[in-house]
Amino acid sequence: MLKYSTFFETVDDGRVQCVLCPRRCRIGLNRTGSCGTRRNSDGKLEVLTYGRLSAVAVDPIEKKPLSHFLPGTRTFSVGTDGCNLMCPFCQNASLSQCPLSSGYDATVVRQWSPDEVVQVARHHGCDSIAFTYSEPTLATEFALEVAPLAKSKGVRIVYVTNGQVAQKPLEQLCLNLSAANVDLKSFSESVYRTTLKGELGATLNAIEKLVDAGVWVEITTLIVPEMNDSTQELTQIARFIAGVSKDIPWHVSRFHPAFKRMDVPATDTQTIFRAMDIGSSAGLQYIYAGNMPMRQGEDTCCPSCKHVVVARSGFRVIRMETRQSKCPKCGQHIAGVGFP
Ligand code: SF4
Numbered sequence: 001m002l003k004y005s006t007f008f009e010t011v012d013d014g015r016v017q018c019v020l021c022p023r024r025c026r027i028g029l030n031r032t033g034s035c036g037t038r039r040n041s042d043g044k045l046e047v048l049t050y051g052r053l054s055a056v057a058v059d060p061i062e063k064k065p066l067s068h069f070l071p072g073t074r075t076f077s078v079g080t081d082g083c084n085l086m087c088p089f090c091q092n093a094s095l096s097q098c099p100l101s102s103g104y105d106a107t108v109v110r111q112w113s114p115d116e117v118v119q120v121a122r123h124h125g126c127d128s129i130a131f132t133y134s135e136p137t138l139a140t141e142f143a144l145e146v147a148p149l150a151k152s153k154g155v156r157i158v159y160v161t162n163g164q165v166a167q168k169p170l171e172q173l174c175l176n177l178s179a180a181n182v183d184l185k186s187f188s189e190s191v192y193r194t195t196l197k198g199e200l201g202a203t204l205n206a207i208e209k210l211v212d213a214g215v216w217v218e219i220t221t222l223i224v225p226e227m228n229d230s231t232q233e234l235t236q237i238a239r240f241i242a243g244v245s246k247d248i249p250w251h252v253s254r255f256h257p258a259f260k261r262m263d264v265p266a267t268d269t270q271t272i273f274r275a276m277d278i279g280s281s282a283g284l285q286y287i288y289a290g291n292m293p294m295r296q297g298e299d300t301c302c303p304s305c306k307h308v309v310v311a312r313s314g315f316r317v318i319r320m321e322t323r324q325s326k327c328p329k330c331g332q333h334i335a336g337v338g339f340p
Helices: 114-123 136-152 167-176 189-196 200-212 231-244 269-281
Strands: 008-010 016-018 038-041 044-047 055-060 074-079 128-131 156-161 179-183 216-223 250-254 287-290 308-313 316-320
Touching: 016 044, 074 114, 114 128, 114 136, 128 136, 136 156, 136 167, 167 200, 179 200, 189 200, 200 216, 200 231, 216 231, 216 269, 231 269, 250 269, 269 287
Parallel strands: 074 128, 128 156, 156 179, 179 216, 216 250, 250 287
Antiparallel strands: 008 016, 038 044, 055 074, 308 316
8 A cells, every 4th residue: 555654845856755753854766765665757756655553562551661651451452563773782683673674565564444453453352552563653644544533432542752853743633642652762852863863952852742633642761881870971861851740751771782782791780770769869859760681660659658559560551540540648749640
């Protein structure tokens, strides 16, 4: 099925400019943009990955990770190939980078219709559909068609995103997403530009705009040794988040050797605890530890009396004690969507 993007402009000499993400690729006839998922076909921008879900699964929403959005529910996780960053430490490179390494072959991935995605989500008792695994910005045309169908059935749309999205599609996402987990990978413009091949400002802008629009936002930082693990940088990240809202949950996650960083050791657990302390000092109310070797940092604690209001193990909620979204011990409101 041929599908053209709505996010492009005609430039000159038959070239088109993709305006979906900050890279704004100018693409010659029969060439693809730098993410490998969009091609200039006869002066229009064809979305090669439209509806071609290379990964699907029914997951606990906690796995995204989202700890304050419909806790304890299932989400239908879907992903198309491709990413508009080139993180050398990518933990999911077989999906995110494959259109670049081998060229995108749409024929090996089955095409789904928007209606089919919603039907399968409902069949499995999912309260949401999460666009995840690789970068959902590249699936925005498809997601925007899934969204109204899902909404009509009471199913919400979630993005697990790097936030590298241009203003116009971001505005449409603000109207159609219920929640997002945004990766804030560094607070260094030069790391974003030279190591990740993106723009720090785009991700910061996406976080602010999504929060302003009322989308429930949580933030993940994968802590990579010697890239973003200094106290100074972690403090900058935590203070930025607190400046947007102290109620935004911050997930600090352990790096494991992957992709082009097989020679870098896994993040020391003490670094994760240091990051959590930095987040607390910045005023953040909810901080979680990800990819840890033992059950630590998954629980939701009341920011006032520290009582465990949601206990989790391996992404599963094993006890949820909130009453009308409040701590049963001290009555403190617990920020989020869908707490009992
Ligand atoms: S979505 Fe892909 S083609 Fe479009 S600007 Fe971004 S990297 Fe380039």
